[in-house]
Every structure is written in C-alpha cells, then in structure tokens.
Amino acid sequence: MLKLDFHPAGRHYLQIPGPSPVPDRILRAISYPTIDHRGPEFGALGLKVLEGIKTIFKTRHPVIIYPASGTGAWEAALTNTLSPGDKVLMYETGHFATLWDKMARNLGLQPEFLGLPGIEGWRRGVNAQMIQARLEADSGHEIKAVCVVHNETSTGVTSNIAAVRQAIDAARHPALLMVDTISSLASADYRHDEWGVDVTISGSQKGLMLPPGISFNALSPKAIEASRQSKLPKAFFGWAEILEMNKTGYWPYTPNTNLLYGLSEAIDMILAEGLDNVFARHQRLGEAARRAVRAWGLEIQCVDPEVYSPVLTGVMMPPGVDADMVRRVTYERFDISLGAGLGKLRGLMFRIGHLGDCNDLTLMAALSGCEMGLKIAGVKLEGSGVAAALDYLAGQTVPALAKG
Ligand code: PLP
Numbered sequence: 001m002l003k004l005d006f007h008p009a010g011r012h013y014l015q016i017p018g019p020s021p022v023p024d025r026i027l028r029a030i031s032y033p034t035i036d037h038r039g040p041e042f043g044a045l046g047l048k049v050l051e052g053i054k055t056i057f058k059t060r061h062p063v064i065i066y067p068a069s070g071t072g073a074w075e076a077a078l079t080n081t082l083s084p085g086d087k088v089l090m091y092e093t094g095h096f097a098t099l100w101d102k103m104a105r106n107l108g109l110q111p112e113f114l115g116l117p118g119i120e121g122w123r124r125g126v127n128a129q130m131i132q133a134r135l136e137a138d139s140g141h142e143i144k145a146v147c148v149v150h151n152e153t154s155t156g157v158t159s160n161i162a163a164v165r166q167a168i169d170a171a172r173h174p175a176l177l178m179v180d181t182i183s184s185l186a187s188a189d190y191r192h193d194e195w196g197v198d199v200t201i202s203g204s205q206k207g208l209m210l211p212p213g214i215s216f217n218a219l220s221p222k223a224i225e226a227s228r229q230s231k232l233p234k235a236f237f238g239w240a241e242i243l244e245m246n247k248t249g250y251w252p253y254t255p256n257t258n259l260l261y262g263l264s265e266a267i268d269m270i271l272a273e274g275l276d277n278v279f280a281r282h283q284r285l286g287e288a289a290r291r292a293v294r295a296w297g298l299e300i301q302c303v304d305p306e307v308y309s310p311v312l313t314g315v316m317m318p319p320g321v322d323a324d325m326v327r328r329v330t331y332e333r334f335d336i337s338l339g340a341g342l343g344k345l346r347g348l349m350f351r352i353g354h355l356g357d358c359n360d361l362t363l364m365a366a367l368s369g370c371e372m373g374l375k376i377a378g379v380k381l382e383g384s385g386v387a388a389a390l391d392y393l394a395g396q397t398v399p400a401l402a403k404g
Helices: 024-030 040-057 070-081 095-106 128-137 161-170 221-229 239-246 257-273 275-296 323-334 360-376 385-394
Strands: 013-015 063-066 087-091 110-114 143-149 176-180 199-203 215-219 312-316 336-340 349-353
Touching: 013 349, 013 360, 024 257, 040 063, 040 215, 040 257, 063 070, 063 239, 070 095, 070 143, 070 176, 070 199, 070 215, 070 221, 087 095, 087 128, 095 110, 095 143, 095 176, 110 128, 128 143, 128 161, 143 161, 161 176, 176 221, 215 221, 221 239, 257 275, 275 312, 275 360, 275 385, 323 336, 323 349, 323 360, 336 360, 349 360, 360 385
Parallel strands: 013 336, 087 110, 087 143, 143 176, 176 199
Antiparallel strands: 063 215, 199 215, 312 349, 336 349
C-alpha cells in the first residue's frame, strides 16, 4: 500500500521516458491562482502560448492545444481529417505505433500496418522505401494518410521524417502526413513546416517538462482544407470552432488554465536555453547512456546508429533475466523509476529516460542506479558503464551552465 506519510531522503529519480520530472520553476507557475477563462488576462495568456508553441514545432501555422493526454490528440488528428472507411498507411515501429493503428481501426478507418516481422521493426526506424513502394502501388490514391511515430518511446528509435516526406513526394501521392512527436518534441530536432508534415501530434509530459494533461495538433493548410471535407464524427476535438476562438486567445470550453501557465514558463525556458542547445544536450545524454550500456556488455534495443533516440535508451537483458525484476530491485533500493518493456518487449528490456529537465549529473545518477541495480539483480556486467559515461561527458564541450 502507498505510504503517503513516508518521505525517502532526496528526490525520486523519475527516469522513465515520460512523464519526465517537472522543474520547480514550472511547478511554481502552475500554482498561480486559477483565473477566469473568459476574462482579459486569460486572453493574453492564451495568445502567448498559442504563438510561442509554434516556435517549438517550427511552424507558422496554427497549433491546437487540447486539455487531453496525447491519445486524445491522436484521435483529433484522425477524426478531423478523415472519413469512415478511409485507408491509412501506418508503420509498425513499436508499441505506440501499434496503439495508434488500433485506434484507427476502432474509429472505422482501414489502416494498413506496414513493418518488419517479429520485433525486427521494433529495433529500427521507419523504412521510407517501403512507404514509397506502397504509395506507388496505390495508383487510385485510396490511401488518405501516412501515419508515423517520430520517436518510438517503447524502443528508443527516432525515425527520419524528412525521408518519409521525400518518399511521399517521390511517389507523387497526395496522402496527408501525420507524425506523432509525443516523446520527441522539444528534445529531438523537429521541423513541422520544413518537413511538410500535415498534422503533428504531441503531448506535454515529456520534452516540454510539464505534467500530463495537455496535448497538441500542429496543422498545415492542407490539413485544415481536409478537415472541411472530413466526415468522421468529431465534437470536443473539432478544429473549426477551436481555431475560431483561438484567434482571440480563448477556447470553446474551459481550458486547462494552470497547465497553460506551466506551458508559458516551459516555452520561455526552452527558448532561453535555445532549441539547438536543447537538442545537443539530449544528443549528448543519449550518447553517454549508450556508452554505458555497451560498457556493461549489454545490447541497445535500437540496432541502427542512424536512428538512436536522444530521448531514451532501451537496454536489452541477457537471456533468462527478467527486466522487470531488475527494475523492481533498482526501484526498491535506489528510489529510481525506469521504463518497462512494453508490448512485444515486455520483460525483455528496460528503458532509461534522459529527456526534458535532465542534465549530465542527473543522467550519471540514473546510470549509477542502473549499474548498482543490475549488480544486485545478479546480472553479469563486463565493465563499468558509469565510468564510460563519465569519460565521455567529461570530454564534451558544452555551454557554461553556472555563471559566476
Ligand atoms: N505516442 C507516444 C510516442 C507516446 O510515448 C505516448 C505515451 O507515452 C502516447 C502516444 C500516448 O500518449 P498519452 O499517454 O499521453 O495519452
């Protein structure tokens, strides 16, 4: 039973790939008093976050903010643009791609799930050639959308979205491109406009460093045009009314006021660090984590170095070792939460999250917890991953953090 009166010393290490730890500055912003969501102050807040979030998606077009988790924004993307029975091409990169495919089926769409057999596709990124070949075969243009997950949170693989765009263009196919960036936005380089994405889906609880509870649809003019023809039922998630009200900074329903305070703060923090610095920090942390895994003599879930995730690292267990046992031992002894293997990878791997409000020392603490936890769990290690990560991080040149 949860003992609410027990306070373990120090902070809990929330090293799952989202929700990620919420910085104190954001927690304080969220604690401001709730205001009238139809009053003048709210309109100013609404306009600020609606404009600011465009910079994070790298778009000039509207971004919708929903008081819903990422799953709601997945549904919004599909129901606003498509009609019952429409064919959509989805790609199996892992557990989250599988859940999105299931949702499409439940909504009355006809998804075709491309991918490699077994867990092979769960160790690599999207194969753009397969998408191109499938679209070229669709001479009647029955496929209305291509849906891919940018950062597959269940595996630690970040697919090449520019290559998917090129594949659609090379096939001269008019399908919409929809991309899930729920675990990559504000952590991995992402360019909604430049990569010609029609709907980008994202969430608050990962790179944006907010608690769960808000999610996003970044739109293209083509997506807005498609929404005027789309026939799938939509009410709460319908774009048209929200876009109209957002022009003055308001929503057609009661928005998540306090999370929007937090979003405003998060955007300020990310832009002050600089998006490129944020991406470089995540790349550095990812590289350090992977060096640790290799030094332990364990396998990284992602087998293609071109698409290693800067957000999380999937660590495969040697045969016969239950990853959930390792996670449990590590949690009980060191108060650190590691991500579980999901779907086809249940029990076979654990995931180290290194996203959001995470720096070199946060990662080193997490890797220390993993290394000690693996030893306690009886996993034979070849060497010290902590030492390998330290050596790497100490050799990196990064912008000074402390000014003095
Ligand atoms: N897509 C990806 C890539 C995710 O990582 C998640 C959640 O972790 C989701 C979709 C579902 O989002 P939510 O749990 O916020 O509904």
